[in-house]
Amino acid sequence: MLEALLLMLALGSVSGVLLGIASKVFYVWEDPRIALVTDCLAGANCGGCGYTGCGACAAAIVAGQADVGACIVAGAGGAAKVAAVLGLEAGAAEPLTSQNTCTGGFRAPEKFSYMGVNDCRAAYLLYAGAKDCAVGCLGFGSCVKACLFGALEIGPEGFPVVDAEKCVGCGACEKACPKGIMQVTKPSDRILHMNLVDDRLAPCRQTCPAEINIPKYIHHIKNKEYDQAYLTIMERNPLPLSTGRVCPHPCEDACRRALADDPVSINQLKRFCSDWVFDNAAQVKIPVAPDTGYKVAIVGGGPSGLTAAYFLRRLGHQVKIFEWLPEFGGMIYYGIPEYRLPKAILGKDVKRILDLGGIDVKTGVKFGVDFDLESLVGGGFDAVLMTIGAMNHASARIPDEDKVKGVIPATTYLRRQGLGDPMPIGKKVGVIGGGNVAMDCLRSSIRLGAEKVYCLYRRTIKEMPANQVEIEACKHEGIEFVTLCTPTKFLTDDEGNLTGIEYLKNELGEPDASGRRSPVAVKGSETVIEIDNFILAIGQTTDSAFADEEGTAVSRLETKWGAIMNDPDTHQTAIPYVFTSGDCAGPPGLLVAAIGAGRRAARGIHKYLMGEDMAMPENRLRVDPRRMSGHIPGTMFKSIEGIEKKGRIEQPELEPGTYERQHTYAEVDLTVTEEEALKEANRCMHCCLTCYDKDA
Numbered sequence: 001m002l003e004a005l006l007l008m009l010a011l012g013s014v015s016g017v018l019l020g021i022a023s024k025v026f027y028v029w030e031d032p033r034i035a036l037v038t039d040c041l042a043g044a045n046c047g048g049c050g051y052t053g054c055g056a057c058a059a060a061i062v063a064g065q066a067d068v069g070a071c072i073v074a075g076a077g078g079a080a081k082v083a084a085v086l087g088l089e090a091g092a093a094e095p096l097t098s099q100n101t102c103t104g105g106f107r108a109p110e111k112f113s114y115m116g117v118n119d120c121r122a123a124y125l126l127y128a129g130a131k132d133c134a135v136g137c138l139g140f141g142s143c144v145k146a147c148l149f150g151a152l153e154i155g156p157e158g159f160p161v162v163d164a165e166k167c168v169g170c171g172a173c174e175k176a177c178p179k180g181i182m183q184v185t186k187p188s189d190r191i192l193h194m195n196l197v198d199d200r201l202a203p204c205r206q207t208c209p210a211e212i213n214i215p216k217y218i219h220h221i222k223n224k225e226y227d228q229a230y231l232t233i234m235e236r237n238p239l240p241l242s243t244g245r246v247c248p249h250p251c252e253d254a255c256r257r258a259l260a261d262d263p264v265s266i267n268q269l270k271r272f273c274s275d276w277v278f279d280n281a282a283q284v285k286i287p288v289a290p291d292t293g294y295k296v297a298i299v300g301g302g303p304s305g306l307t308a309a310y311f312l313r314r315l316g317h318q319v320k321i322f323e324w325l326p327e328f329g330g331m332i333y334y335g336i337p338e339y340r341l342p343k344a345i346l347g348k349d350v351k352r353i354l355d356l357g358g359i360d361v362k363t364g365v366k367f368g369v370d371f372d373l374e375s376l377v378g379g380g381f382d383a384v385l386m387t388i389g390a391m392n393h394a395s396a397r398i399p400d401e402d403k404v405k406g407v408i409p410a411t412t413y414l415r416r417q418g419l420g421d422p423m424p425i426g427k428k429v430g431v432i433g434g435g436n437v438a439m440d441c442l443r444s445s446i447r448l449g450a451e452k453v454y455c456l457y458r459r460t461i462k463e464m465p466a467n468q469v470e471i472e473a474c475k476h477e478g479i480e481f482v483t484l485c486t487p488t489k490f491l492t493d494d495e496g497n498l499t500g501i502e503y504l505k506n507e508l509g510e511p512d513a514s515g516r517r518s519p520v521a522v523k524g525s526e527t528v529i530e531i532d533n534f535i536l537a538i539g540q541t542t543d544s545a546f547a548d549e550e551g552t553a554v555s556r557l558e559t560k561w562g563a564i565m566n567d568p569d570t571h572q573t574a575i576p577y578v579f580t581s582g583d584c585a586g587p588p589g590l591l592v593a594a595i596g597a598g599r600r601a602a603r604g605i606h607k608y609l610m611g612e613d614m615a616m617p618e619n620r621l622r623v624d625p626r627r628m629s630g631h632i633p634g635t636m637f638k639s640i641e642g643i644e645k646k647g648r649i650e651q652p653e654l655e656p657g658t659y660e661r662q663h664t665y666a667e668v669d670l671t672v673t674e675e676e677a678l679k680e681a682n683r684c685m686h687c688c689l690t691c692y693d694k695d696a
């Protein structure tokens, strides 16, 4: 018995020693932070993070292979705890949420009656489902059944409704939907997404150059969710207060409601909800992706530069804007007069962008004078976006236009007003041009004290590129249109001061490349009008003379008529780390087009920095709003039926002819009331590709 006990004791001792040695030999060190991070996760072992369980997820987070917010079930609170364990910035996580991209439901017509199993995947097996719309929701709720968090239900209109509070972004619904309608995305994914031919897009949304989800924000307005409407706009356009005032709204030209009565007053609704957010100091949280460690320099703080700065920051990059003038906004600060866009309103948009944090600014510095590409690269910037605008004026080709006293380029005329130092003018002013800049010069001249103001234009009013509302406003303010004229000669006094302009009358000939009929001067039709000032408003060009300096990095940029050439999809120039957007990359265009270009440039830079494929998806939707072409086939109808006629709301404005309207810089167009906004929002038919709400 004793022997057996001694044997057991000896065996135990030997085993203990061997195990001790083995534990030293085969010891695998585990980072103690993995256990701490595991404690911060939800403990559900659901695999929604993409790893085999919570332990594997924690190990990936500690190894830097997964985001601090990888555990979608633990949510933002869990991410903050993980960030604290790892000593990282709290909040460095973007929320993943599910979105339903089809609003057809019961209203979407069916091509046959399906009597099979009550399941989308089963229904899909039969001719891709019974819905007439090839990409529409089938409505049997496979996504609802797949959601383990009770965040989805088929709503009263027959399509899935997401409860954002309950959705953890696990992606189960996305996997269950046979039509790709449920999409789980984070804000960065949505910022980088461009309109595709396969998307479910209303005609207005297809046409907007900034690709704003118009039906969605109008739907939020209908539900009095004004902050949500504003946030929807901010996923595409960070200048909503400004565009709400001055955008010529090409989207309205494509509005399906116009086939029944009038287009929805989309831009007035944008202005209303954006004003509401600021007037009510609503707390809106704009998500920013985790820091990438990259730094981007933006040269020029105009609309495109501000937009790119905003989206690059939201994508996690550090940004610095270098601006030549004292204020941000470029042509919309220094070109658009106060009565159309008050500086304080633009300032609120700019402040919201800069309040994101991570955007540094420097004003009063000029590219090519105070800094250059070499100094930016030396300063640690990984990419440069040039958005220097087009501030030089185009010539009217009238002899001595640079010498005659009283002839003023529009850019100088408007910039001096923007700087609070308007140029002195006489009682009679002529402005040559038919675009919005010309309209701004005309209306400003009235406010600066001119008694007689002429608009000289070589075609007819019908061909003018200016917004119709601006032309109408000019008429209301007493401006005289002298159309079909070609100014040929300045008349001056002995001291070279302008006294008048001689012009030839035109006739319209054959259409030119723009599709408009060309003006042809009529010999012997010389006519004179007396004027004290003549303002050149026939176009602007970019001052890119710095690119001519040989031996500098910037001389590798390609320029054409002043514009700095780029790939229009990626915005990359001949120098891989240099990008351009806005007016300096092509002929000056609409503010909303500059905003769209700013987001595209931000996408190009982001892809370049992250080493991702920069090319646009092949099925990208490319709509030309000027020609109203390029829309998804079958979505631009000729007629619609069954809609009760309800005219659209009027644009409220200061009373024409009043002192305040004619002689002050008070804002002329006003914001609609909440009652009017709701009335207008209810006219929107919440269209999609092919279906729309006939009861709107």
Ligand code: SF4
Binding pocket: 101, 102, 103, 104, 105, 108, 131, 133, 134, 135, 136, 137, 200, 201, 687, 688, 689, 690, 691, 692
């Ligand atoms: S048109 Fe749009 S909303 Fe209508 S069924 Fe198709 S995808 Fe759905």
Ligand code: SF4
Binding pocket: 202, 203, 204, 205, 214, 215, 218, 254, 255, 256, 257, 264, 266, 683, 684, 685, 686, 687, 688, 692
């Ligand atoms: S009715 Fe509404 S959704 Fe339809 S095109 Fe017009 S604004 Fe867009």
